[in-house]
Amino acid sequence: MFANVISWINGYLWSTPMLVLVVCAGLYFTFRLRFVQVRKIPTQLHLLFNGKSSERGMSSFQAFCLAIAGRVGTGNIAGVATAIAAGGPGALFWMWVMALIGAATSFVECTMAQLYKGEVNGEYRGGIAYYLGRGTGIQFLGYLFAVVMIVAELAMFGIQSHEIAAATENAFSVPTWVTGVVLIVFLALIIFGGAKRIASVANIVVPFMAIAYVLIALIILFANANNIPETFATIFQSAFGAGPIGGGMMGAAVLWGVRRGVYSNEAGMATATQSAAAAEVSHPAKQGLVQCFSVYIDTLFVCTATGLMLISTGAYNVIAPTGGFLVHNLDTEAGAVWTQAAVDSLVPIGAQFVAIALMFFAFTTIMNMFYNCETALTFFFHKSGKMPSGYVVSIRLIVMLFVFIGTVVSGSTIWSLGDVGCGMLIWGNVFCLLFLVPKAALLLRDFESQQKQGIDPVFNPSQYPQLGDLPLWKDAYEGYESGKLKN
Incomplete structure (x- = not known):
C-alpha cells in the first residue's frame, strides 16, 4: 500500500507539466542570461581554482567539491542504468x-544563494x-x-545507502545491515566534526574518485573501441524514436532522460545551493559560474x-512500453549491478x-545531504545567528537513522521515495526562480561590466538597493x- 501511495504521488509530481516547467525554465534562463553556461566556461575554470577560504566560508573549490559530492552519487551509476532500462539508450542523450x-x-x-546568505x-x-x-x-516561503x-533529503538518503549496500553485497557478499552499521559509524566521525570537516573530506575524496572512475571507463571504452560508433548510433537513434530499440520510445527516452538528468545533476533541485552559499567570494555571480561547471562534471x-x-558492453535491458523487454541481456534489477557487470566483462575485479x-560517490553525497539538512535547519535561527547545539545533534542522529533504513528496504520503493523528494523541491524552486532571475541577470551584468574593465569583480550592494x-x-x-586604501 505504501509503494502504491508513493507511486501515485510521483505520477503527479513527475507529470508532463513538471517536465515542461524544468525544460522551459532552463531554456528561458539560458536565453535571458545569453548562454552564460557556455560563453563563460573559461571564467568558470579560472574562478574554480583562484578562490580562498576564510574563518566563515569555504574556498570556491571547496564549495565546488561539496556540491560535486552532492551531484555525483548513485544517479551517476545506478540512476543512469534505471534511465536506460525505462527509456532506452536514448535517455543518455536527453x-x-x-x-x-x-x-x-x-x-x-x-x-x-550567495546573494542572500546569512551567518x-x-x-x-x-x-x-x-x-x-x-x-x-x-518569510513563510523560507520556513516552508x-x-x-x-x-526531501531524508527521503533521498536511503537511495545512496541502499545502492552502497546492494553493490557491496554483490561484490563482497556482505549483508546489507552490516554495511548500514559501518556507514553510520564513518558518517558520525565526519558530520560531528562540523561543516569544515565535511568540506575537507570532500576536497580530498571527490576529485580522486571522479578521476579514477572516468579513467576506468576510458579503459573499458578503449577495449571496446570497435563498438563505439555503434554505441553512439544506438544512443541517437533511440533518442529520437528510431532504430530497433527506439521505435515508439522517444517519449520514454525524453521522460527518463529529463527525470534522471535532473536527479543526477540536481540543477533546479536547489541541493547545490547550500554549499554554493558557503563559499567566500567577492561577488555572488562568481560562485554561480563555478557551479555551472559542476553540472558538466556530473553529467x-x-x-x-x-x-x-553499459551500452558498449551490452550490460543493460530495455523495458518495452507494452510490457516485456525490447532488450534483455541481464537477469538483474536495474542499478549499480549493471555497471558492475559492464566493468566485470573486461576487468577481473570490476564488480569490486x-x-x-x-x-565513495554515495558516501560523499550523504555528507552533502546532511550539510543541506543542517543548513536548512539554520534558517529557523538566521535572525539570531545562533542555533542551539541540541538541534544540531538531533538532525545528525535522524540522518544516521535514515541512512541505515535505506540499506534494508527494497530498491524500487526507495527510488520512488527519492523521486518524491526531488519532485517536491523542483516544483517549488524552479517556479520561484522564474521571479528571481532578473536579479541574477542584474548581478551577471555587474560582474561582466567590471570584468571588461580588467578588474576583479567586487559586489557593492549600495548600488543595487532593489x-x-x-x-x-x-x-x-x-x-x-x-x-x-590601506594598501
Missing part, C-alpha cells in the same frame, strides 16, 4: 541536453530557504522550503562514462571496483575598500 540547460538554472539558484554560529549559511525567504520578501528540503563526464560502458567507487538589505555583503565591501 541527460546531456538537461546538463546544458540545467547549467543555466544552476547559475541562477547558486547566485541567489549562523560563525559560518556562512544559505540556500533555497534563504533566497526564497529573503529574496522574495515572503526549509522543511521541504529536510524532508558530461561521470554519467556519460557510465552510459557508454564499482562497489568501491559507488561507496536587491534588499544585504548586511554581509555591505560589510564585505567596506572591508574590501578599507583594505584597498
